[in-house]
Amino acid sequence: MSAVNPLEVKNVTMQFGGLKALVDFNLVMAPGELVGLIGPNGAGKTTAFNAITGVYAPSAGDVVLAGERVNGQKPHQICKKGVARTFQNIRLFKQLTALDNVRIACHANCTAGFLDALYQTAHHEREEERILARADEYLKVMGLAHRRNETARNLPYGEQRRLEIARALATGPKVLCLDEPAAGMNSAEKVELMQLIRSIRDQFGISILVIEHDMKLVMGVSERLIVLDHGVTIARGKPEEVRRDPKVIEAYLGDAYLEEKHMAVPAGGEAT
């Protein structure tokens, strides 16, 4: 694995009209790192994702992928360069089967073109088989092989989220951005997801950036955390340090809570 960091975000600011949704956001991901991005609602976490994946061009600052500055490139170009994501509100291709959802993600690496498809060349056939095999493998990894031919919108919620992850993985990324992957899951599913995320990192060696609200999950899965509030990074570091940081507690629970507790360490509790 190359020593170049797959993702570096340098002082990125996102400004929409008068509103600064993200201010001086910095992030360096080493290969195979698990980083958590947390903060109250509206803190700018998804905006950070959007800036990284090219949905928005940064108002200021740089997004650097494997040493290459990618500001202003379109999302599909950034995807081909190795960044994949899931969405806060699931954005599956609802009318298509689970298999097709994943196969489309294999598109990024497909070498056959339109003419190959129209004339049914051998190249096309080979690519189709390769994509099919690859899609099946990712479905298996995420435990969705039995849902292969099921229409995406008919899947239970937890499986839809897993399908979205399978789809993102199929693009062959170096950095995977998961936007609230555990939303709507029960605790058993969340534990499974935690293990799944770790096994993905172990198996594929990719860096994973997770936005999550469930503290147990994100503390359990992340090697380090970044905390945003109103677009500003208020804390960063190892999970144990961050959860004791008074600024973080204040952001989540308000200063009344801090006063009540005399600004002390919250006794073993998680800020949720």
Added chain:
Amino acid sequence: MRAWPIVKSFLPFVIGAPIFWALGVITPEAFRLILITVFVNIVLAVSLNVVNGFTGQFSLGHAGFMAVGAYTAAKITIALDGVQLAFLPPAVSDQVFFAFALACAMVTAALAGLLVGMPSLRLRGDYLAIVTLGFGEIIRSIIENSKPLGQATGLSGLPQRVNMVWVGLCAMATIVMARRLATSTQGRALFAIREDEVAAEAMGVDTTGYKVRAFVISAAYAGLAGALVSNAIQLCTPRMFTFVRSIEVVVLVVLGGLGSITGSVVAAVVLTIGLEALREFQSFRMVSYAILLIALMLTRPQGLFGTHELWDLPFIKRFSRTAVRAKEAP
């Protein structure tokens, strides 16, 4: 041999040609034009389906591309009328030139599609509808003001070259093109764009590029249809290609089901023949279209077939190659 798959891909046409020739022979003269219109409408509906149905865009400019193709082919066939390739019998030579004219029609229409699509497809759906409508009208405006293209009276006296084999093969070609597209990676990318453009873009699909490609392919086949239809009636006027024509094709696609090739074919057949049968009620034709459209949208917006295809039926799937491939996977 390596070229075998490509040769195999031409097989349907080799089989189809004699069938269409036979059809042309047995069809009584009275029904000849109707049948030709049915095949041409199949080409139109299926090609529009690629943009409106597969990719989920809303193009209202199909008639404009028909016009481009029609006039291209018309000029070429008129110019080459009487010219002959020395080493071929006259009839065959004429057909060769006609094939050349059709190919040129597709190329110019495709170019027009590129010119129109590239700037327009960055826009949201509703805007695209208006812009494509506008471009269709601009194309017609240019033709109406162009002396070499016969202005409002158009071009007449086109040499008769079209026969049942041509229209049949072209209809088949369009269906085959659409089907191969739908079962390929590229086609799936188009579906993805239709389902969720943002997600498709995030998964590595160049959405604008693909929308343009779909548009160009669709325009090319529209040009083909235009060339066929103008040659069939040996006349080429701007009034044949108004936006009303575009809307008629949209009705075919919507009625059949956006995204269903089968639907487009069935709708083309049913509506063309149905409207012929109701020829006495010609004045009610457009009003019937309108009521049909409104009623359809209110009651069954997915059309006759929705996004389903004939070849998705279980017993057909069992014999299909793709199904075999899919079942072979673990």
Added chain:
Amino acid sequence: MTEFLQHLVNGLSVGAIYALVALGYTMVYGVLKLINFAHGDVYMVGAFAGYYLATLIMGGSYDPDATTATIFVQALVVTVGAMIICGALGYTIERFAYRPLRHRARLTSLITAIGVSFLLEFGFQLKPWFKTPIEFPPGSSFRVFPSLIPRSQWEWAENTLGVSVSNLDMYGLLMAVVLMIMLQYIVYRTKFGTAMRAVSFDWQTASLMGIPVNRVISWTFVLGSALAAAAGIIQAVSRPKIDPLFGLMPGLKAFVAAVLGGIGNVPGAMVGGLVLGLAEEYVAGYTDSSYRDAIAFSVLILVLLVRPSGLFGRVTVEKV
């Protein structure tokens, strides 16, 4: 110079009509995010409604023996009557063709709108079913809109500026301006207007705030259709040849005007209409006027390529 002024006058007249129709497009798009393809045909219906009303009330054109006051009152009655009829038409279209589809894909509504447009255009082209008291539907050939007000040239303009302006053009322009001012007042100074703007921003929240969204949308259609009817009458009074398809081009051009001004933006539609009218007049006047219709489409394409949100529109960013 006279030519320049003549084009100015003509351009403003034409532009005022585009503006009135554009307002209907922009208001409906604002609240429903729907391009009401049938709006141009409401303009056509307005002109025909005026035609039929004039036939019924006055037996056709104005009575040369009547007093000026009577003539004006009758003209006003015809105009207001047509506006009411089209308002009702707009309400009906929304209620039965668009409202049931509000929760479906936008494409469905768009196709329905095309259907309604066709229904009006070709329905009016059918041969008449009734002969008395009016011939309805009017059929596909031209009808001559009756003369509501005696036509006269404005002599001062003719003599000092060399510009040919008729009193009908002036009245038309005046009425258009009055209507636009009234609409501006309604949209920005009344409770209804605020409700309409609230719905155009976010109808779900508006409904949670107690705004009767369905009623607001219906009244938006009524207003827009009434304005279109007024535009139809203004146009028919100065250029009396009307036929069922005469709303097609003006409708499309008015849509371009709405987009030019920023679709969803009320003052934008007014400005867009005037700008388009002037642009059309000047370009057609100084170059080859056979490309007149293509000018509007070229403007459209230019706007959509350079600044899709229009002159006054807001650039919306989709939340991912």
